[in-house]
Amino acid sequence: MLSENVIELGKESDLYQDILAFINEQRSDNTKESYLVDIKQFFILCPIIQKELPFITIKDLKKIKKRDLINYRTFLKNKYNISNKTINRKITSIKMLYHFLSTDYELNTDIFNFKRLPEEHNPYGELSQTEAERFAEVAFQTEREKPYLKKMLILFAIRTSFRINEILNIRWSDFEEFEYGYKVTTKVGKGNKVNTNAITKNLYNQIEQLKEINKNTKWNGDPEIVFQITYKSVSEMMHRLLKKLNIPKERNIVFHSFRGVAIDWELEQTGDIRLAAQQGNHSNINTTYKHYIKKTKDYSQVAGIRMEEEIDLSFMDELTIDDFKKFIKNGDYKLKMCFKKYFENVIATKSN
Template identity: 35%
Template sequence: MKSEANVIQLYSRRVYEDIMTFIGKFESKHTQKNYERSIRNFFLWLHNVNKDIEHLTVDDLKVRNADMLRYQKYLKDHEADYTHITINSHIAPIQSLYEYLETNEYPINSKHTKISMLSDDTEITGSLYLNEAEEMARLFLQDRKLGQEKYALIRTAYTTSFRKSSLLSLKWSDIKKNPLAENYLVTTIGKGNKRHTMPISVDLYNELLKIKGQKYYHKYKDDKIFHLSPNTIQTMMNNIKKKMGILPERNIKFHSLRNVAASFGTIEEAKKHLNHSNISTTERYRKHTAEDYSNSISLRIEDKIDDSILEQLNKEELIHLIMMQNNGTLSQIKREAQELIQIKGEMNN
């Protein structure tokens, strides 16, 4: 006669095997991995379960509609700053699993997992430009409380394009001197557990070091660089937008700082910088730099302007014209100017 422990173990094994059978029906290994991760995270979160899927029993599968709504809110409030699309992608596998288990005669009701999906917010986060991000950093530096930390956080955010969760997880041990150049390398584990290394300037590194000189900082012993909570960051962003007169319709968020670098370099460079797996995601980030229809190919192809037009401008007018270009173009012009000056210097020597 089987003991109660053996029966529980038998049912536990059956639940796990059926879950893995459900996951295995998808041909894509990527889909299988994502589904398993979403399902594992849900049962680890569920307050009355808190188990790995290997140990689930039939009783553990009982879920209320209220639980699903609470889980959705938990993901919305998560410090990882998930988009609505990401949250939906975490919940959909759970709903599909419950339909599958109900079909296979488990004593559950899959309707309990049905909740309204969040709206597509891929275009919602507003675009922020470099001059605005730099102004934000300068204004935060004037704060009497945590000014240096806020300033360094903003600069690191728009320079590296790291996500908020990655920034708040950064430790001093994650920064190493670049042995091949005069800069520092910062490494973080980003979305999808992808390792991402980004160089930062000596100047920015020195600004980070100044955080250690703040009186309050000595109470921390965790090696972390930043100790601002997600709520504090939300409040400081709300305040700075009012101070700068940024209209609510622009919907600027902390995540907008990640967009700043998208306008620099080629789309392939931006993809690498933003650590995107798919270039179509990068294209969405760059949209705000390509909405000037006056510069469209359909107009430029008919626009015959003689090269001599530039000779009619004086030095001040040419400089003004150059400085009016978008950040990516301006950065490229500066780099090429620097190279020309270096070549001239070498020729004179």
């Protein structure tokens, strides 16, 4: 009798080690942390189990039915008002664990064959460049822990449009100097795609100050990581900053909102959605339009209005050359590029 109990205890101990092996197999620390939280939460909150992870048994895994998973989704939605996308991700975490364990423990993975919850097209709130950079300044001014790192983290996110899991895994060796600044390549993109973007030398020089700052701050991870902060700390920082900036909850501003700033900027300045897609590292232009491009419609600028609009340009007779120069210098990127191209065409015409 005693030997049988020892054998059973050994099996369950193996199960816990296998669960940990599944979590440790994930590529990034953020994914590991996310899976661990989702799996722990499921076994604690699921009514027919309600156990801490180390005490989960094979019997517990086998008694989960499809309806338990569907009921769990409903519970998360009603109790915590979690978005459909987050709920789908949490269910996927459990599903991936079951697939990992299924061979050794003969688990029924068919219990996950049900429809995902419909997800919002654009669940993240939008920020202008000015608003986004205000986050960086307020973080530097008010955060008690690692204020300079947090400022650089936000500015880097705005300029590169990298996802947070990419940013938190960037090492100093991922930067490469070139003529106009520094290229930076992430190895942990969505779908494990390599993602390369660039920042100015000025911003890199500011970020480089973290090399010395990091030496004097607490960090248990890889010392070569540039932004030595956890995903949890970033989320807590965003919660505080939203309060300090008086941004209402309805806007749904999250760290991922910084990713859309340069994508929107690129389209507004150049009018080229292909460049906007490149900024976001999107293989499909439809992804850029569907999830990131601002959808607010300015009805004063629709074609039906502008096609019949006659613009009175008589005021130009009163302007001086200095007025024109000032206007162009203070104009946006698109205006300056249009004027530069026009000027080059005039010179080319005259030379011919």
